[in-house]
Amino acid sequence: MRLFSLFLWSLLVVCLVVADPDYNERLVLEPLTPELLLASFNFRANASLQSFEQQHFRFIPRSLGQILQHAKTRELHLRFSTGRWDAESWGARPWRGQKEGGTGVELWAWAEADTEEEAFARWITLNHALSGLFCASLNFIDSTRTTRPVKTFEPAGHHSESAMSKLHLLHGTLPREVVCTENLTPFLKLLPCKGKAGISTLLDGHKLFDASWQTMSIDIRPVCAIGRHECYIEMEQTVDMVLDIERSKRPRDNPIPRPIPEENLVCDRSKAYDDPNACYPLDVLSSPSWSLSEVFGRPIVGSCLATDAAGNPSESVCLNMPPEREVLVSGSAIESKKPSGTTRCFTLHESEAFELTLPQQILETPARPEPLLYASRSITGHGQERGGVQTLLTNPSPSTPISFIYFESLPWFMKPYLHTLTARISTSSHPDPEIIQSMYYRPALDRRRGTQLECLLTVPPAATVVLSYDFDKAILRYTEYPPDANRGFDVAPAVIRILPPPRLSTNNSPPFHDGDREKEEAEQQDQEPIFLRTTSLLLPLPTPDFSMPYNVIILTSTVMALAFGSVFTMLVRRFVGADEVQGYDIAVLKARIRRRAMLLREKVLGGGSGMKPEKKVQ
Numbered sequence: 001m002r003l004f005s006l007f008l009w010s011l012l013v014v015c016l017v018v019a020d021p022d023y024n025e026r027l028v029l030e031p032l033t034p035e036l037l038l039a040s041f042n043f044r045a046n047a048s049l050q051s052f053e054q055q056h057f058r059f060i061p062r063s064l065g066q067i068l069q070h071a072k073t074r075e076l077h078l079r080f081s082t083g084r085w086d087a088e089s090w091g092a093r094p095w096r097g098q099k100e101g102g103t104g105v106e107l108w109a110w111a112e113a114d115t116e117e118e119a120f121a122r123w124i125t126l127n128h129a130l131s132g133l134f135c136a137s138l139n140f141i142d143s144t145r146t147t148r149p150v151k152t153f154e155p156a157g158h159h160s161e162s163a164m165s166k167l168h169l170l171h172g173t174l175p176r177e178v179v180c181t182e183n184l185t186p187f188l189k190l191l192p193c194k195g196k197a198g199i200s201t202l203l204d205g206h207k208l209f210d211a212s213w214q215t216m217s218i219d220i221r222p223v224c225a226i227g228r229h230e231c232y233i234e235m236e237q238t239v240d241m242v243l244d245i246e247r248s249k250r251p252r253d254n255p256i257p258r259p260i261p262e263e264n265l266v267c268d269r270s271k272a273y274d275d276p277n278a279c280y281p282l283d284v285l286s287s288p289s290w291s292l293s294e295v296f297g298r299p300i301v302g303s304c305l306a307t308d309a310a311g312n313p314s315e316s317v318c319l320n321m322p323p324e325r326e327v328l329v330s331g332s333a334i335e336s337k338k339p340s341g342t343t344r345c346f347t348l349h350e351s352e353a354f355e356l357t358l359p360q361q362i363l364e365t366p367a368r369p370e371p372l373l374y375a376s377r378s379i380t381g382h383g384q385e386r387g388g389v390q391t392l393l394t395n396p397s398p399s400t401p402i403s404f405i406y407f408e409s410l411p412w413f414m415k416p417y418l419h420t421l422t423a424r425i426s427t428s429s430h431p432d433p434e435i436i437q438s439m440y441y442r443p444a445l446d447r448r449r450g451t452q453l454e455c456l457l458t459v460p461p462a463a464t465v466v467l468s469y470d471f472d473k474a475i476l477r478y479t480e481y482p483p484d485a486n487r488g489f490d491v492a493p494a495v496i497r498i499l500p501p502p503r504l505s506t507n508n509s510p511p512f513h514d515g516d517r518e519k520e521e522a523e524q525q526d527q528e529p530i531f532l533r534t535t536s537l538l539l540p541l542p543t544p545d546f547s548m549p550y551n552v553i554i555l556t557s558t559v560m561a562l563a564f565g566s567v568f569t570m571l572v573r574r575f576v577g578a579d580e581v582q583g584y585d586i587a588v589l590k591a592r593i594r595r596r597a598m599l600l601r602e603k604v605l606g607g608g609s610g611m612k613p614e615k616k617v618q
Helices: 002-019 049-053 062-070 116-134 181-189 292-296 514-526 547-572 586-609
Strands: 023-031 036-048 073-083 104-112 167-174 213-223 232-244 315-320 328-330 334-337 343-347 353-358 374-380 386-395 402-410 414-416 422-425 436-442 451-459 463-473 489-491 495-498 530-533 537-539
Touching (some): 073 116, 104 116, 116 181, 181 213, 292 353, 414 451
Antiparallel strands (some): 023 036, 036 232, 328 353, 386 463, 402 451
């Protein structure tokens, strides 16, 4: 995974410094396990700062550019994510975790303003505009879901010192947001070819949201590259997904999984079987066969404006696989192998379809390097009044300690006790004061803002740190509960920024030569921060019996209807005497009443004696 991350970052550096075309796109495919495939789509567009300010939009879409200009946003980072990255099985995250967001929607931006109130007003304007553009619920990011991180995030672009003095960082999350095709469609419309040509033709909603893990990111920042006199605006769109090859190969018209035929099962013959039909299947040892049409549902249709600085077509598709892996290519694509030996790239034809086929082959899966840190978070305790949060932070390195910033944003109805915050080694029951080196805490205000906690932690080598604290659960108003109140409330994932190790003094070290460029790029990559996020939490709160208000409403409405109907009838209806009605004879009415009374008297008397009256016969 380290080679894969180094390859991605080296491609990014080459695109920024050497080639720097106005638009570039690239797809990198890498197997994580024999059954899982990591696909990383990267789209990058540039525009000069002068043309952007004059609203001369070419590759950066006008719809998004005008929103940033209206909200005075100088840098924007937007994430749509679903699923969980399995670090124990898949290794380190792609892009060093910088293109990844928490579950749901995550947004942070630097807005230019003179005061915090003005910055927050522009932040709300930005959220409402992006909500309509991406068909998401970003307009629900209000003051209770907004934080101002101090140590976790730094600007990714280049800003002058005078501009930095007026920039305000605001961060918001929506862990409950469900990412779907409604978010993918406007994402594709921001591309120059609108998903009709190039690698973006593989982005199908059925395949993307059926992945085990996927994230979509948009980053907009100002860049001042080395050797250029003018700065420019860079917009980078990234889609990363982990696909199950066998699941993706199922036909769309018959997606029901079928059992493997008995003759194709590979059984473990070292075990004793009581039944000849029993089988203990072995793990998959061979890489299955797959193609772009089987995994993504279609081949790549031509190329989309992918050129280098000289105007030649650039390499749009790359494979990061062992060199002995057999690859079959259709069409007139040009293949080139990189010096690393594990990477091969393809230059696509402008109008021809590109199909990539990998037959089944028995290969040893490369060992996956461990990530620098493992993190898991959970809710402890029981009952409806209080609870606790426990985070396990594991350093797998046997010799090197690791330092990182731990950032949590809690909702206002989750009230932590700061004096209960402890950090200890898992093998000890006593807190260790050397683990938490510094901390920034901003308490919550009811219905106005949430809790913000940032800690600088250090985990010793080959150790697991347990970070825990207690909290109280607030009781909400019945109008503040969602429709599915008994499900619980989502708590945003924690953000962890791993700090790079301190660089040694290089005053006496020799300069890099041409043959040491890979070493230089590796050292530059090691100085980049690494981000990872925990999973979101589901917090149960005291929930009232919503059937009782319903019963009260029904009963009250019935009583009010009866009372109002009676009073309204008495006020509106006009009462008059019977003798005042024209054409009505009171004598006839009295005769009818008298006749009915006599009939009723005869029935009562006849029923009481049990004998029917005899008829007179003449």
